Amino acid sequence: MKGAEVEAKILKAEGVEFVSLFPDQELANAVAEEGIRTIMARQERVAVNIADGYSRVSNGRKIGVCSMQPDAGIQNSFAGVAQAYADSSPIIVLPEGTSRSKYRTFPIVDVYSSYHQVTKWVETIWSVEQIPELMRRAFTQLRSGRLGPVLLDLPSDVAREELDDKKFRYASVRGWKMGPDYRDVEVVVRAILAAKNPVILAGQGILYAEAWDELLEFAELLQIPIMTTMCGKSAFPEDHPLALGLATAYGTKMAGHF
Numbered sequence: 001m002k003g004a005e006v007e008a009k010i011l012k013a014e015g016v017e018f019v020s021l022f023p024d025q026e027l028a029n030a031v032a033e034e035g036i037r038t039i040m041a042r043q044e045r046v047a048v049n050i051a052d053g054y055s056r057v058s059n060g061r062k063i064g065v066c067s068m069q070p071d072a073g074i075q076n077s078f079a080g081v082a083q084a085y086a087d088s089s090p091i092i093v094l095p096e097g098t099s100r101s102k103y104r105t106f107p108i109v110d111v112y113s114s115y116h117q118v119t120k121w122v123e124t125i126w127s128v129e130q131i132p133e134l135m136r137r138a139f140t141q142l143r144s145g146r147l148g149p150v151l152l153d154l155p156s157d158v159a160r161e162e163l164d165d166k167k168f169r170y171a172s173v174r175g176w177k178m179g180p181d182y183r184d185v186e187v188v189v190r191a192i193l194a195a196k197n198p199v200i201l202a203g204q205g206i207l208y209a210e211a212w213d214e215l216l217e218f219a220e221l222l223q224i225p226i227m228t229t230m231c232g233k234s235a236f237p238e239d240h241p242l243a244l245g246l247a248t249a250y251g252t253k254m255a256g257h258f
Helices: 003-013 026-033 044-057 072-076 078-086 111-115 128-142 156-160 182-194 212-222 253-257
Strands: 018-022 037-040 064-068 091-093 121-124 150-155 200-202 226-228 243-246
Touching: 003 026, 003 128, 003 150, 003 156, 018 026, 018 044, 026 037, 026 156, 044 064, 044 072, 044 078, 044 091, 064 072, 072 078, 072 111, 078 091, 078 111, 091 128, 111 121, 111 150, 121 128, 128 150, 150 156, 200 212, 243 253
Parallel strands: 018 037, 018 064, 064 091, 091 150, 121 150, 200 226, 226 243
Antiparallel strands: none
């Protein structure tokens, strides 16, 4: 099977429901043949934003996937990926690159140099045999630690390169979740209890952890007012007596006071 077909089979194994894309790339037809829906955007950044929004509304339980054409395609995607990185949104970006013989020659885009500061992890697939291992690493990054976008660049000749079906092995990955040291939690709790006028600033970590009920219970137990970040909106009911609203430059007067 071709490299693009290997990627498509792995996306299917990981439960991906659709890929938002801006053509032309080998992956488009490959995912369609696997029964994965394709959503064609009118511009590359829109494809990234679709994937980003999908990951956010599912609180990271489902991963948005986007793909774009070589060179100009990945250049036009930068702002969308940077936004996902700034907001810690877990998406996987699968651009098709130019052929390996043209990599790092002017004016071809050096994907790693361009994206390593706005992604959690970025890599180029240099041979078809690497696809299963690098896709496994990509999904492990997406499901472990602090969330964020990952980018896996597939050169066009690797996308068409053949892999013996007998060599294809892949198992879905779980990822790893980490928590704080219990002693550190105890220190924080003691500090909150000792504070004269404590305020909680809740971010989107509450949403990704789906811990809004716990936040509400904690706030009501100690009668601590809550304000949220922009990405943390809806983590706490804004009609609640303890709600201070949005804590940004355009936030509420109550949040500004605190």
